Amino acid sequence: MAEVKVGVIGCGAIGRLHVDRLQNLVPETRVVAVSDYYHEAAEQVAGKYGIKSYALGEELIHSPDVEAVVVASSDPSHVGYVLEALKEKKYVFCEKPLAQTATDCEKIISEEIAIGKKMIQVGFVRRYDRGFAEIKRIIHSGEIGSPLILHSAHRNVTQAPDFQGTRPITQVAIHELDMSRWLMNDEYDTAQVLDVRKNSFSKGDYLDPLMVLLTTKNGSRIDIEVQSRGAYGYDIQCQVVGEKGLVNLPDPPAVVKRVNAKCEFDLMTEWSKRFLEAYDIEFQDWGKSLVNGKITGPNAWDGYVACVTADALIHSIETKQPEQVVMIEKHSLYQ
Numbered sequence: 149m150a151e152v153k154v155g156v157i158g159c160g161a162i163g164r165l166h167v168d169r170l171q172n173l174v175p176e177t178r179v180v181a182v183s184d185y186y187h188e189a190a191e192q193v194a195g196k197y198g199i200k201s202y203a204l205g206e207e208l209i210h211s212p213d214v215e216a217v218v219v220a221s222s223d224p225s226h227v228g229y230v231l232e233a234l235k236e237k238k239y240v241f242c243e244k245p246l247a248q249t250a251t252d253c254e255k256i257i258s259e260e261i262a263i264g265k266k267m268i269q270v271g272f273v274r275r276y277d278r279g280f281a282e283i284k285r286i287i288h289s290g291e292i293g294s295p296l297i298l299h300s301a302h303r304n305v306t307q308a309p310d311f312q313g314t315r316p317i318t319q320v321a322i323h324e325l326d327m328s329r330w331l332m333n334d335e336y337d338t339a340q341v342l343d344v345r346k347n348s349f350s351k352g353d354y355l356d357p358l359m360v361l362l363t364t365k366n367g368s369r370i371d372i373e374v375q376s377r378g379a380y381g382y383d384i385q386c387q388v389v390g391e392k393g394l395v396n397l398p399d400p401p402a403v404v405k406r407v408n409a410k411c412e413f414d415l416m417t418e419w420s421k422r423f424l425e426a427y428d429i430e431f432q433d434w435g436k437s438l439v440n441g442k443i444t445g446p447n448a449w450d451g452y453v454a455c456v457t458a459d460a461l462i463h464s465i466e467t468k469q470p471e472q473v474v475m476i477e478k479h480s481l482y483q
């Protein structure tokens with residue numbers, strides 16, 4: 149089978165895991181190069197696999213040895229690398245968010261449209277989680293009737309030290325912004341952030357917790373509770389209420405203990421462990437897309453919609469009102 153030669157930009161925790169799974173679990177790909185802003189981090193990974201390391205992501209993108217690019221660097225750097233890879237007409241897997249603003253996503257979309265083919269997959273990993281996929285299947289089957297309400301929660305124990313500002317939305321809630329429209333098969337009408345009294349265990353200059361309220365074109369409602377730091381565990385909850393019944397996201401498998409008149413199981417604490425299997429499935433899917441020359445996962449349009457919604461939410465923090473989610477016309481490439 150043909151192997152696609154991949155370069156990975158960003159050798160932090162998630163980048164290293166992606167190198168490992170591309171190398172060991174995806175038969176269609178071979179990682180040939182890595183880069184990182186801290187070149188030492190890239191050199192370490194390169195040494196482990198006997199591959200090339202670059203100090204600059206741009207050098208990796210331009211290398212004739214690299215056929216497809218994974219962007220797993222810091223969030224604000226995504227847009228620059230994606231645009232550079234598109235100049236070279238190379239397939240890109242970009243971790244979420246696609247960019248920091250909808251305007252930057254529009255630049256990416258227009259470059260992709262000019263190429264005339266989907267080149268980008270966005271790392272909305274939860275679409276590959278068995279629990280979320282089963283919720284989607286049940287809604288689609290009609291068993292719980294047409295969906296009316298989606299309740300969700302995204303609770304974190306901790307974040308990296310540079311976590312600040314609007315990241316609870318652009319980095320954390322962005323997962324639910326993609327997941328909710330995917331599950332409901334609907335588009336957003338309005339978006340609003342409600343602030344909540346600050347959790348004293350969460351330090352930093354951002355709203356924590358916060359509540360996101362969304363209305364959809366079909367008249368459904370979505371609420372998302374976001375705790376960025378200081379929660380009791382890493383806990384992802386989702387419940388979809390339909391006209392005839394409801395579905396709940398299952399907890400990840402854990403051994404149940406019955407002792408001292410209690411029945412209990414441990415919750416996770418680290419986000420990077422919660423969707424391990426989903427990441428594997430996601431990259432196996434991407435590997436197939438690369439050899440088939442057809443991207444089937446979440447695409448640049450999905451990345452754009454999440455960012456338009458995030459922008460509306462950030463605006464609503466100032467206005468303290470629901471803001472309209474206004475999108476550009478959807479090009480036929482994404483229909």
Ligand code: ISE
Nearest residue numbers: 302304307319320323376419
């Ligand atoms: C991180 O970037 C993620 O993508 C995780 O899924 C999320 O839970 C975490 O809060 C983010 O920092």
